[in-house]
Amino acid sequence: MAKALREAACVIVFNHLEQVLFVKRPKTVKAWADMLVFPGGKVDKTDAVSIASHAYPHIAPRFFHSAVRELFEEVDIALTTPALHKKINQETRRQWRNDIAAKKASFDQLLQETNATPLYESLVPYKQLITPVGLPHRFDTWFFLAQIDAETMEQAETLPFGTELDELHWLSPTDALKGYVEGVFNLATPQLYLLNDLKRFQDTPALWTHAKKKAQTIAEPLLAQRLPVGDDGIITSVFNGDPLHQVEGKTNPLGALNRVILHPNRAQTTVFVSTDKE
Known part of the structure; x- marks a missing residue:
């Protein structure tokens, strides 16, 4: 629950x-x-x-x-x-x-x-x-x-x-x-x-x-939606608008990369955010 x-x-x-x-x-x-x-x-x-x-x-x-x-x-x-x-x-x-x-x-x-x-x-x-x-x-x-x-x-x-x-x-x-x-x-x-x-x-x-x-x-x-963590220990969180973000069980094939990827080695940590500037 x-x-x-x-x-x-x-x-x-x-x-x-x-x-x-x-x-x-x-x-x-x-x-x-x-x-x-x-x-x-x-x-x-x-x-x-x-x-x-x-x-x-x-x-x-x-x-x-x-x-x-x-x-x-x-x-x-x-x-x-x-x-x-x-x-x-x-x-x-x-x-x-x-x-x-x-x-x-x-x-x-x-x-x-x-x-x-x-x-x-x-x-x-x-x-x-x-x-x-x-x-x-x-x-x-x-x-x-x-x-x-x-x-x-x-x-x-x-x-x-x-x-x-x-x-x-x-x-x-x-x-x-x-x-x-x-x-x-x-x-x-x-x-x-x-x-x-x-x-x-x-x-x-x-x-x-x-x-x-x-x-x-x-x-x-x-x-925020957290994807399953693999053996490499990488933690990926995706946000609204990201192609991997699910809404009612369906992914959005369009949209900007809107995610945070955390590597055990912080120097490899990557953050993508939406480029929307409206």
Whole structure:
């Protein structure tokens, strides 16, 4: 029986240097241990909000709220007005973040106490990915784009060791992929796929223009499918539009190569992404 899907939200945060924020998960956790990932996590019941004016009404508001909450909880970046680092000091914010992570307090309580409002409009929907059937942890995840200034970047930090995250890194998509190939970083298939997709754009303005346009219409979620692993240990994941991707048992003979091929030797890892630039 296929594992149930859990909803999740992650944020691909760009700084003023066009670097992307990554957080490293500890080696001791069950899912994505020792991996560099984008900040984010599961959508929970406290994220069930309504948004009066919503630029993307086809995307449930709970994903936006979860993205804002997780970004603050994990790395102390608050997409709020006013910014939380201008309302309360770092020590107080750390206590709030610890309490929110431990379910001793809620993000909404913090917003009420500080009279802060989430800036949902600062999030641009980018991709919706669904984990392949058969994996032990399956998620239906919205990945959002966000951009922060140098002042906000200086506030970013992970919680003390022993929580969900160990380290924080700012890397360009090219440097992150280079670090993976050289064995410096561990990256999972979704990160490899998305980083290669991000490389299609010459700068963040081009990326934002593309993403905002695409997000205006309903798009089919990207359902990753993992092909059987052979004796060579090569892991191949294919996405919508790839000739090997199956829909209702049928393959699509047309379309671009839209796959990630992971070799035991990382230097041979190959990632193909769609060339669609609409």
